[in-house]
Amino acid sequence: MANRDTFSGLHPLVNFLYFGLVLLFGMCFMHPACLIISLASAVAYNIYLNGRRAVRFQLMFVLPMLLLAAVLNPAFNHQGATILTYLPSGNPLTLESILYGLAAAVMLCAVVTWFGCYNAVMTSDKFVYLFGRVIPALSLVLSMTLRFVPKFTAQLKVVTEAQQCIGRSTSDGTLLQRLKNAVTITSIMLTWALENAIETADSMKSRGYGLPGRTAFSIYRFDDRDRAALLWLGFCGFFICCGWLAGGVSFRYYPTVVCAPATPLNICFFAVYLALCLTPLLLNIKEDLVWTKLRREGSEANV
Amino acid sequence: MWQKHKTKIIAICAVLIVLAGAFWYGGSAPGLQGWTAADNTKTDNPVTAPDPAQATQTAEQNGKTQQAEQGEPQEQDKPDDATAKPEQPAAKPQDNLTPAEKVAAAAEIAGAAGQAAPGSESYSKEQGMQIDPATGKDQYNTDPVPEGKPLPVEPENAVITDEAYTCTMSISCASILEHMDWLADGKAELVPEDGVILAPTEVTFYGGESVFNVLQRVCKQNKIHMEFMNTPMYNSAYIEGIHNLYEFDCGELSGWMYSVNDWFPNYGCSRYQLSDGDVICWEYTCDLGVDVNGFYSTGA
Known part of the structure; x- marks a missing residue:
């Protein structure tokens, strides 16, 4: 399968390290600046990768989730020193709980969006390439599980259409008849899933998966570009971890909002965090520019 | 032997280290860290007692209906100990006490205060x-x-x-x-x-x-x-x-x-x-x- 973008073309180790870092920092940092950096980069990268589908996903799924999560926290959490008003239950509605709800919602959305990017970049062959030798059984199970849902959906479509052709549609007939047809389809799907899993396992076993000395073909090479990217990610990760330990990205919501001071050093941490999150986008844009330039030069030369 | 079971041995060791670390950590409450509970000189062990504000109601569930069975209000057992209270105002937990013993000790100190008129x-x-x-x-x-x-x-x-x-x-x-x-x-x-x-x-x-x-x-x-x-x-x-x-x-x-x-x-x-x-x-x-x-x- 062709790579989606330049970043996907880097070594799987670089891809995996990048997503490991952004997911770790995205889940641990509650500083509003970090959250905004994380969400904005994730959305931008997701749109770059998945185009219109990503925009639809953001609007239809992530945005409602953000609003819901932001509303839920102040409804159930009443901590905080700034009382705005009182809820019908008699408990206070506090500014801090609203802010925390927003922050948690942004974090949730950012992580979900990061996983959207992860799925596009880290294909299962990359995952198995990275972990197939270290933890063969687990990486196989993981990649099979991750693969299961899309594969199941595709097969479901096939089975539903086939059943429809022989007049067992889930959209016609009485309610009872439709239910019967749906149950038939479910049973077919279950049987298929079990059989498919056994077949896959047998096939893997007969090909000697996980045996010592077995080699696997892979098209991944670790070249200078990957070394540079790995160094850059390592530097960013180390620098941000230092900032994390130094308390530069700390932010307290309860009982009063307390923010780490905006010293030049702390701003450096945010800048590096932004650079880390935008790494793939910057790489892609640079490659795109180089490509258009080359094409222009080529067409000029032809003339 | 070592080559064959290397990963298994490493995995077992890792699990043991994690368990030991969790045991040492003990919990989020102050002073619970350490290898033995007796190390805690100034803090509470996790007690299965309820939280205090609700304790006005919950602690009664501990199957203790003694007061109710006895019916009539009883004399305090140890009126002499009433003076013991000011010396140990916060029931400073002593070493080598199990949580249950601490609650019992706290009960003694507080009971001796003479305020605990039993329910009638x-x-x-x-x-x-x-x-x-x-x-x-x-x-x-x-x-x-x-x-x-x-x-x-x-x-x-x-x-x-x-x-x-x-x-x-x-x-x-x-x-x-x-x-x-x-x-x-x-x-x-x-x-x-x-x-x-x-x-x-x-x-x-x-x-x-x-x-x-x-x-x-x-x-x-x-x-x-x-x-x-x-x-x-x-x-x-x-x-x-x-x-x-x-x-x-x-x-x-x-x-x-x-x-x-x-x-x-x-x-x-x-x-x-x-x-x-x-x-x-x-x-x-x-x-x-x-x-x-x-x-x-x-x-x-």
Whole structure:
């Protein structure tokens, strides 16, 4: 399968390290600046990768989730020193709980969006390439599980259409008849899933998966570009971890909002965090520019 | 041998290291870290006792119906020990005590204070409390109240009249001052220097109102933060936090308790109907009520 973008073309180790870092920092940092950096980069990268589908996903799924999560926290959490008003239950509605709800919602959305990017970049062959030798059984199970849902959906479509052709549609007939047809389809799907899993396992076993000395073909090479990217990610990760330990990205919501001071050093941490999150986008844009330039030069030369 | 089982041995070692680390960590409460429980010189072990503010009701569940069975109020066992209390005001836990022993020791110290008038079943029945003979408690798990004390009035039965009365209310977290090192991160700035969140204040209330009604109104008027939760099991509000000081913020035995006229009721604040001139004190305890002399209300 062709790579989606330049970043996907880097070594799987670089891809995996990048997503490991952004997911770790995205889940641990509650500083509003970090959250905004994380969400904005994730959305931008997701749109770059998945185009219109990503925009639809953001609007239809992530945005409602953000609003819901932001509303839920102040409804159930009443901590905080700034009382705005009182809820019908008699408990206070506090500014801090609203802010925390927003922050948690942004974090949730950012992580979900990061996983959207992860799925596009880290294909299962990359995952198995990275972990197939270290933890063969687990990486196989993981990649099979991750693969299961899309594969199941595709097969479901096939089975539903086939059943429809022989007049067992889930959209016609009485309610009872439709239910019967749906149950038939479910049973077919279950049987298929079990059989498919056994077949896959047998096939893997007969090909000697996980045996010592077995080699696997892979098209991944670790070249200078990957070394540079790995160094850059390592530097960013180390620098941000230092900032994390130094308390530069700390932010307290309860009982009063307390923010780490905006010293030049702390701003450096945010800048590096932004650079880390935008790494793939910057790489892609640079490659795109180089490509258009080359094409222009080529067409000029032809003339 | 080593080559064959290398990963297994490494995995087992990793699991063991994680388990040992978790054992050493012990929990989030102060002083629980270490290899032996006896290392803790100044903190509470995790006790299966309930949190104090609710302890007015919950601790009675520990199967202790002794007071109810004996029926009549009994003499304090050790009147001589009454002097022991000022020497050990906060029931400083000694070394090598199991949690159960600590609770027992706390009970002894607090009981010797002479305040723990045991509940009187005959008095409570006479006053109209419905006590289940099987458990010795009423339908909301409340033990009989001591003689001369008001019985719980269910909030749904209370009739609020227009007659205005006054009572005095105060909110204090002075007990935290002795245990500032136990306090959760970021909460220290909330504790006033003298521990007084609300100095004794004259408050107007209307006939039939409960301690909870008054607390809620006073907190709203004085812009004091207060969070509560309704607990149907005890038919009362449970005060989770006042002034952003929450239960468990100062050790595992901490929370809010209330006393009316120097008596810590053994039922929830929504069920205590006020009468004219009552003095209500809301106090934060770090030690299941021992440090505010209200341990007896836990019924333990």
